Structure formats: structure tokens, C-alpha cells
Amino acid sequence: MKRKSRGMDRLIAFFIVGAMVLIILAILMGSYFFGFIGFLKVMGVEYESYWAIYLFLFFIFVFGFIAFFKDTHFFNEECQTE
Template identity: 90%
Template sequence: MKRKSRGMDRLIAFIIVGAMVLIILAILMVSYFFGFIGFLKVMGVEYESYWAICLFLFLIFVFGSITELFSKVLIFLMKNARLNRVLFITSAAFVDIFFTFLSVYIADLLVSGITVSILAVTLLSVLFFLMESALDSEFLRKKTS
């Protein structure tokens, strides 16, 4: 039996790889969502529905991407200010945590179906900072150079 088209084989391979990527992304997003719900339960945060949590997470990412620009600019300016190593790392961590706190706090103000305490916002900001610095392989190299 002779093959009629290699294009069909490529299409099937593309569909299989695309489906695998989508499955992996779905698993990551679901585990992130349920981990976030677990964090909210531990912190005693009250929410009306899962849609409120989804909106809250979406707004955190939207405002977080905006405030991340300001954070990177300030860290860049501090890097060029020739601060000593310890002061620079501490200041950069404070700036990152502050802008993350700001984005979480704004998201909390905008979503009426969720009530987050200041302690939970602060701990969530520190947790996001720790996750970002742990996943960023060049965190210490950029901060100390």
C-alpha cells in the first residue's frame, strides 16, 4: 500500500503535539487554580464563587503585568545606581513585593465576590515573589552582577 500524502502525516503529528501541549497547560493551570484555592482556604479568605476567584486571578495577572514594568524600571535604575550587593538585593526584593502587593490589592478592590485580608495579600505577594525568584534562574546573577 502506497502513501498518498506526507502532508496528512504532518497534520496528524501537529494535532497530536498540539493536544499534548494543551493537556500539559491545562494540568498546570488547574493545579495552579486549586493551589490558589488551598492558599485562600488556609488564610481564611471568603469568596462567593469560583468565578470570583477566576476573575481575581485574571485581574492579578493583568495588573501584575502592568506593575511589573514599573518594577523592572525601578530595579534597572537601582542597578545603575551602584548600590552595594546586600542593599541592592534587599531593595529589589522590596520593590518586587510592593508592586505585587499593589496589583493583588487592586484586584481585591475590583472583585466584589472575594474578601481578602491585608495579611493574606501580604503573604500572597511574598509567595508570588518567592515563586518568581525561584523560577527565574538568573535572579541572583542579575541582582548581584
């Protein structure tokens, strides 16, 4: 039997690891999304559509990211050159 090339082995390994990472991220984000929908149901909150919930959670993540990193060098005005 002929051995596969080393590059092909790396490509297959990269694909498998990438697929696993995407599956894990999908499970985490899905559980967060549907958990939030369940929380809203328990609290009696009504909403227009799932897209409204999705956009709300997206903006929460974006603003949370900005608030978390606002004190870093990237957002610090004193460190920026003019």
C-alpha cells in the same frame, strides 16, 4: 500498502503537539487555580464563587503582565512617535 501523504503526516503531528501543549497548559493553570483555592482555605478566606477567584487570578495575570513589560519599547512613551 499505500503510504499516507506527507501533508497528512504533518497534520497529525501538528494536532498531537497542539493537544499536548493544551493539556500541559490546562494542568498548569488548574494546579495554580486549585492551589490558590487551597491557600485561601488554609488562610480562612471566604469567597462568593469560583468565578470570583477566577476573575481575581485573571486580573492578577493581566496586571502582572503589564507591570513586567512596562519598561519595554512597546510601553515606553519616549520611543513613541507623535
